[in-house]
Amino acid sequence: MTDTAVIGQRVPRLDALDKVTGRAKYTSDLKLSGMLYGTFLRSPHAHAIIKRIDTSKAEAVPGVKAVLTQAKLAGKVAKLVDEAHGTTMDFLAFADTKVKYQGEKIAAVAAISRDIAEEAVRLIEVEYEVLPALVDSRDAVRSDAPIIHEGEKPVKAANGETLRNVLRSTDRVEGDVAEGFAKSDQIFEDTYIVPRAHQSYIEPQVAVAEVDPSGKVTCWTSTQSIFGVRNNLSRCLDIPPHKINVIGMTIGGGFGAKFGGVVDVYAVLLAQLTGHPVKIVYTREEEFLDARPAPGLVMTIKTGVRKDGKILARQAFALWDVGVQGSGSWATPRVKGVYDIPNIDVHGYDIATNKPPTGAYRAPGGPQASFASEAQLNKIANALGIDPVDFRLLNMREGREVDFKQTIRKVAEKVDWWNREKGPNEGWGVAIGEWTNGNGPSSAVCTLQEDGSVKVFSGLMDITGTDTAMAQIAAEVVGVSVDRVAVTRGDTNSAPIAVASGGSQVTFSMGNAVRRAAVEIRERVVEIAADLLEARPDDLDLRDNKVSVKGAPDRAVTLGDVAKAASKSKGGPISGKGSFANEPSATTIAALIVKAEVDPITGKVTLRRIVQSLDCGKAINPMAVEGQMEGGAVQGVAWGLWEQMAYAPDGRMLNPGFLDYHLPTAADLPAIETVLVEIPTDNGPFGAKGVGEPPITPGIAALQLAIADAVGIDLHQAPFTPERVRAALREKANGN
Amino acid sequence: MKSPITLQINGQDYDIFIEGRTRLLDAIREQCDLTGVKEGCSTGDCGACTVLADGKPIASCMTFAMAAQGKELMTIEGLAQNGQLHPLQEEFIEQGGLQCGICTPGMILSAKALLDENPNPTTDEIRFALAGNLCRCTGYQKIIEAVVAASERQAQSV
Numbered sequence A: 001m002t003d004t005a006v007i008g009q010r011v012p013r014l015d016a017l018d019k020v021t022g023r024a025k026y027t028s029d030l031k032l033s034g035m036l037y038g039t040f041l042r043s044p045h046a047h048a049i050i051k052r053i054d055t056s057k058a059e060a061v062p063g064v065k066a067v068l069t070q071a072k073l074a075g076k077v078a079k080l081v082d083e084a085h086g087t088t089m090d091f092l093a094f095a096d097t098k099v100k101y102q103g104e105k106i107a108a109v110a111a112i113s114r115d116i117a118e119e120a121v122r123l124i125e126v127e128y129e130v131l132p133a134l135v136d137s138r139d140a141v142r143s144d145a146p147i148i149h150e151g152e153k154p155v156k157a158a159n160g161e162t163l164r165n166v167l168r169s170t171d172r173v174e175g176d177v178a179e180g181f182a183k184s185d186q187i188f189e190d191t192y193i194v195p196r197a198h199q200s201y202i203e204p205q206v207a208v209a210e211v212d213p214s215g216k217v218t219c220w221t222s223t224q225s226i227f228g229v230r231n232n233l234s235r236c237l238d239i240p241p242h243k244i245n246v247i248g249m250t251i252g253g254g255f256g257a258k259f260g261g262v263v264d265v266y267a268v269l270l271a272q273l274t275g276h277p278v279k280i281v282y283t284r285e286e287e288f289l290d291a292r293p294a295p296g297l298v299m300t301i302k303t304g305v306r307k308d309g310k311i312l313a314r315q316a317f318a319l320w321d322v323g324v325q326g327s328g329s330w331a332t333p334r335v336k337g338v339y340d341i342p343n344i345d346v347h348g349y350d351i352a353t354n355k356p357p358t359g360a361y362r363a364p365g366g367p368q369a370s371f372a373s374e375a376q377l378n379k380i381a382n383a384l385g386i387d388p389v390d391f392r393l394l395n396m397r398e399g400r401e402v403d404f405k406q407t408i409r410k411v412a413e414k415v416d417w418w419n420r421e422k423g424p425n426e427g428w429g430v431a432i433g434e435w436t437n438g439n440g441p442s443s444a445v446c447t448l449q450e451d452g453s454v455k456v457f458s459g460l461m462d463i464t465g466t467d468t469a470m471a472q473i474a475a476e477v478v479g480v481s482v483d484r485v486a487v488t489r490g491d492t493n494s495a496p497i498a499v500a501s502g503g504s505q506v507t508f509s510m511g512n513a514v515r516r517a518a519v520e521i522r523e524r525v526v527e528i529a530a531d532l533l534e535a536r537p538d539d540l541d542l543r544d545n546k547v548s549v550k551g552a553p554d555r556a557v558t559l560g561d562v563a564k565a566a567s568k569s570k571g572g573p574i575s576g577k578g579s580f581a582n583e584p585s586a587t588t589i590a591a592l593i594v595k596a597e598v599d600p601i602t603g604k605v606t607l608r609r610i611v612q613s614l615d616c617g618k619a620i621n622p623m624a625v626e627g628q629m630e631g632g633a634v635q636g637v638a639w640g641l642w643e644q645m646a647y648a649p650d651g652r653m654l655n656p657g658f659l660d661y662h663l664p665t666a667a668d669l670p671a672i673e674t675v676l677v678e679i680p681t682d683n684g685p686f687g688a689k690g691v692g693e694p695p696i697t698p699g700i701a702a703l704q705l706a707i708a709d710a711v712g713i714d715l716h717q718a719p720f721t722p723e724r725v726r727a728a729l730r731e732k733a734n735g736n
Numbered sequence B: 001m002k003s004p005i006t007l008q009i010n011g012q013d014y015d016i017f018i019e020g021r022t023r024l025l026d027a028i029r030e031q032c033d034l035t036g037v038k039e040g041c042s043t044g045d046c047g048a049c050t051v052l053a054d055g056k057p058i059a060s061c062m063t064f065a066m067a068a069q070g071k072e073l074m075t076i077e078g079l080a081q082n083g084q085l086h087p088l089q090e091e092f093i094e095q096g097g098l099q100c101g102i103c104t105p106g107m108i109l110s111a112k113a114l115l116d117e118n119p120n121p122t123t124d125e126i127r128f129a130l131a132g133n134l135c136r137c138t139g140y141q142k143i144i145e146a147v148v149a150a151s152e153r154q155a156q157s158v
Helices: A016-021 A114-122 A177-183 A226-237 A264-274 A284-289 A329-335 A366-384 A388-395 A404-414 A466-478 A506-533 A559-568 A622-641 A699-711 A722-733 B024-031 B087-094 B104-117 B123-129 B141-157
Strands: A036-042 A048-054 A064-069 A080-082 A089-091 A105-111 A125-130 A166-174 A186-194 A206-211 A217-221 A244-248 A278-281 A296-305 A311-321 A343-351 A426-436 A442-448 A454-458 A485-489 A540-543 A546-549 A552-558 A575-580 A587-598 A605-615 A672-677 B003-009 B012-018 B050-053 B056-059 B072-074
Touching (some): A016 B087, A016 B104, A048 A105, A064 A114, A064 A264, A105 A114, A105 A264, A166 A329, A177 A311, A206 A264, A217 A264, A226 A244, A226 A264, A296 A329, A296 A366, A311 A329, A329 A343, A366 A388, A366 A699, A388 A404, A404 A426, A404 A587, A442 A466, A442 A506, A442 A559, A454 A506, A466 A485, A466 A506, A506 A546, A506 A575, A587 A622, A587 A699, A605 A622, A605 A699, A622 A672, A622 A699, A622 B141, A699 A722, B003 B024, B087 B141, B104 B123, B123 B141
Parallel strands (some): A036 A278, A217 A244, A311 A343, A454 A485, A605 A672, B003 B072
Antiparallel strands (some): A064 A105, A080 A089, A166 A343, A186 A296, A206 A278, A296 A311, A426 A587, A442 A454, A442 A575, A540 A546, A546 A552, A587 A605
């Protein structure tokens, strides 16, 4: 790599000033004249037949403008299709004859205030006949289980069993696993369980919609993809995309859950019905009852190894508790990960339960599958007497551009792993998680202004600081300082197609589009400056907002001069466009080391150190990359220690709020240490890889090993609550 | 039945009409149009709605607007003085102490209350003081670094 002026600098976020002063505008800050407030009636039962719905009293409340039920949608909207989460989710806008999860929407009300809307909701009468609920995926697959979705057909599974309530499956078979096991010296078989977790962005789902008399829709919302929301609205409501304008407001966290379909569709429906703008803001309870949390997992995994530590075969059978809709099974093959395993036989099933639909949560399925995979590898290493880092080094794949081994070595060196020390009841754990960044369609336009500044325009939603990365990329290519780059986000009416801000793909995809647009600017700048300076294009240097002749820095023109000259030239003003899609993406790993202390009396686990390395290819902005690593590492570890969506046997959620669903606080955590590994990838802008998702994946397994190392218990079910730790310690004391 | 009250926010009086049960959060956001204060949970658990009342951080979602009369309230909009950012604001920017930004106003105000009372806190004291403000993006690392940096800068400028 050549030296860079802006790439690799710790540039503060472009939107930081607005965010520290309260000026940043989020969707819920919008107030339009005549705006109504929408709210929902939800089922209190997880599984019930609806015998009767009577909305007459609600409709009579002064200030109520609309009460919407499925019956009133008849002939207009039949189904919502949610393709944003890597799968088609197909369900009614409202339950009409049967509810399948607690919190399912039965009616929506629009009124002149939130209070009136809530009062009207309370007046809607619904008569239910309550049915037994399926809460555990292991019960849902039994041959005598009730059927959640009509028309379901039993599935013959790879293990010979017949499974009920299967929505879809993912299978991956390589080599001959039976032969692999036959050659193995030892075979390990374990079952690991991970609960559902909620992304828990602090800004709840929110949308404001307005429909003009011609039927044109405007929707302001908090989303990771304005184009995704637009396309989804178009499909759900049968409105052509060009009649829908989606405006992305500042987004208060998404982590995979904000791709639309949760509130936006309903805001538009109510706006259509009333002729008023309608705002819907979820409450935190609604978030837990009816958003898109991560599916739970029960995975039985079997691994055969040689005495020397070489993994020969791996088999996995996974039941993903996706709720009424959703998908996790596609992540099952991650149990192969970055390891060189010749024989693989992996089967994952998405199982319907009477729980809310699920969606993507940062590296969807990755943390769950990685827990089973990595925790068992730690157990095997221990049984073989091989250090867990060495065990991974022994089995990792190697390939061009990818040096997984360097990433885990770096984190191990950071903590002096091979000489690590611990006090009583302290333990160390290690795990890795792999991810391949997305490479979706992106397009951007850059223009050179007559003052020598650069504008970058796209439809990108910035959550993690990607606008700043785009500014750095454009600045580097054109040779301007980053404070002379303005990044503007368009809406779906104005902006070229942008990739969704998910799948670790923004820097990779949009970064390439911006780089290409900036290269077009650079080429014209060079052409015009060469004329102005009477120099050969090859001899020009673009740096510090000017173009100079190499070796003769006094022979220079500013970029403003060039822009002005361009406006008078036949070519006209300088602008560039860049597009990118579907070029080979890069696989990376995050390696995590956790040190924890276990109180053997209370079972409480205290985190002492969290140290993570990540191969980011090239850190466009190291501060932003560290931010992704720190936040992701904590989410991963928190899933192992505190977070779980808990359900009663009747399917009602036990902890739908932040009092009982424990998010980590500042006081729960030690400092997070990060090690950036930079192995440039050919296709990334300046060698960059996507970094958003890998950091969350190794958390649960690393923590599990730290606890095992501390007090000698081998936990198989996350989170590792004091109760579970104490129970395991008791079992151990009893010699079981 | 609405009643007139006066809220003193950021040194300015706001004469508004509210109901007895109107939350301070709604009064500030909806009637005073200060939308820097955010709503994350409505149960006092996340801290996004933090404002300062007589210098102490409170959850405005758990406070009746009526009960805030006579108190000097501060929202994030009132922290910068005469166009000059507070050192906490500057350090949250410089250290990368924010991502999505939804927790940032409340986080900074809780940090301000801490530094006003304890200008040189240890990192443990910072972690404890910010434990009522949830952040899902940062893992708190750069937030802690920002508060440390701000406290060091304030110490130098005294």
